[in-house]
Amino acid sequence: MLAQAASEVERAVQRPPIKASMKTMFQVVALLVREERARVQADASLSQAKRTEEGKRLDGVATMLAKIAAREPSLLQLLAEDAKVSDAGRALKATLLREAGIEPPEEPEPEETVEVAPVVEHRVVPQSVIARQRANPFLAPDFEAAAERATPKGGRLAGWELLEPLFRSFEKAATGKPACMELPEPRFVTAPRGRELMPHQARLVAAAAAGHRTFLLADEPGLGKTAQALLAAEAAGAYPLLVVTPNVVKTNWAHEVGLWTPQRRVTVVHGDGDRVDGFADVVVVNYELLDRHVGWLGDLGFRGMVVDEAHFIKNKGSQRSQHVLALSERIRSRTARPLLMALTGTPLINDIEDFRAIWQLLGWIDDKKPLGTLMTALEATGLNPADPGFSAAARSAVIDMGIVRRRKADVVADIPARRVADLPVELDGAAGRSIRAAEAALTERLVGRYRAAVEARGGDASDGLDLELARRVAAAELKDTTSKKTGENVFTMVRKIGQAKAGLAADYTAQLARNVGKVVFFAKHVDVMDEAERVFADRGIKFASIRGDQTTRVRNKNVTAFVEDPEVQVVVCSLTAAGVGLNLQVASNLVLAELSWTYAEQTQAIDRIHRIGQSEPVTAWRVIAAQTVDARIAGLIDSKSGLAARALDGAGDEDVDASADVQAEALVGMLVDAFGGAGAGAAGV
Incomplete structure (x- = not known):
């Protein structure tokens, strides 16, 4: 009976808008599944085999409800702990129970309700917007607008x-x-x-x-x-x-305005809009x-x-x-x-x-x-x-x-066979504050090291930045990091950034999967992969996973699922475990949630889909945390592309050196910024 009711809701969701009665039925079926599962678990008269059988049947109904909610996410709010069950819902629940041969329990008397004032939405007007309105208090009437909207009668x-x-x-x-x-x-x-x-x-x-x-x-x-x-x-x-956009690409829009229309001022609305430029x-x-x-x-x-x-x-x-x-x-x-x-x-x-x-x-x-x-x-x-x-x-x-509407296949002659598209994201909240604090602490330690070195040789740090000395300071910092003498360092900071980007990168991957089909998601760390998989599960997106601790059999099974199963939309890959030896050209879009330290490693990941058998241009979406060392590392990796070309077919000693160069130059860049950019041109940073 519950399965039939769930099927009815499923059919209704496929032909939106979904009616209120179907939303009520979804809620009631979910409540009954929850109650029935609890009853089965508590029924001592049932054998373990019977209890398992009943549990599987209920899981089947629950799976149907999950698929329905993935198609119509607004239904999820009906399952919240504080969700109210309407009078119509209680009546439907009683009806379904009676049809199943169960006498519904008596409902408690409703509590006396108290009239409350309607909630006023939290609306704001930024001060700079008020200033703009005062500067332009009149908007001339546009009679042509009314004529344009007129409909023949x-x-x-x-x-x-x-x-x-x-x-x-x-x-x-x-x-x-x-x-x-x-x-x-x-x-x-x-x-x-x-x-x-x-x-x-x-x-x-x-x-x-x-x-x-x-x-x-x-x-x-x-x-x-x-x-x-x-x-x-x-x-x-x-x-x-006005540009209205998902949060994950909001920063990218501001970045693109600077690239394509640099003469235009852009402002991004955050929170209550305290930093909005009303004249943008x-x-x-x-x-x-x-x-x-x-x-x-x-x-x-x-x-x-x-x-x-x-x-x-x-x-x-x-x-x-x-x-x-x-x-x-x-x-x-x-x-x-x-x-x-x-x-x-x-x-x-x-x-x-x-x-x-x-x-x-x-x-x-x-x-x-x-x-x-x-x-x-x-x-x-x-x-x-x-x-x-x-x-x-x-x-x-x-x-x-x-x-x-144009497809990649329609304009294949217009676009390069492969390209890397940067997607800047802004890290907000506690994670963003923690990362900015860590960068500040690392910069302060580098500046302290540099000043001590200058004073040791009888110089004055205010005379300008000595780039050769800055490189030695960076090398010493990396050496101490390797020997674990320091706490917060460039490696832990990059890892924190990866963790903070994980949800945003996964969210963008989910959007891509819905737009184009199969997408490959690459990350370096297990916790980033775990967070991405949690997001995909919440979005109802089926995924496969390729990790370093898998056996060959499990790995091959997951690759086959991604390549051959049309319902598997995403494969979550470890950058180190899946960067070589895989053929994933069934996808033409790839998301790099974390940056590698070398151009070669990045290219090896892209080559999992840009290879023989690929019929479409390939796009690698590189998620970069704006205004952090992440953006600096991305630029350094790109600058190394020519040097890394000889190592593209496999990482050797040359690749290791390139990795160390990027790490050191990232630290030098932080010193350059701390000293007001002095010597930046000469440093090539």
């Missing part, structure tokens, strides 16, 4: 239900090719000095320059959606620009902070909005979806033809209905009907949903609104 399609046929047209009229609007040739599209747009990127930017203003950019990961969005905003003059051109905020900042964000006067990983808003009932849609509505009501971009490699996750929230974000539809330009295009077809050709015409009309 009384047309041929008045009275027809159009949204459902529009969604279904992507199933009925599918052509087998990616849905992509016609894009112009990339003329007069320029990138900042030292950077180059790939042809497929330049074509989207050219479309924005030609006047197109709404895009569902659904390129596969690795094709540069961030750069396209930023340069499209530049081409459209869509400033100030680009404001980056993560989904989780919208509840406290949505007020002033709606009033700032944005002329463009980019929503990254837009499939996050597919559940229109969630708070974050409501905030994002409210901001989009506010921008469209105040600005004629704003630039609106939804970025996602997977616009559809469960069902064609996943399009609904994204289309509404872009202003193509509302809750009931197509709007403005889309409605006009449908009227122009001369068809209605009852006509045979309507689906194909409707699908084309929606695609022309701005759907852009």
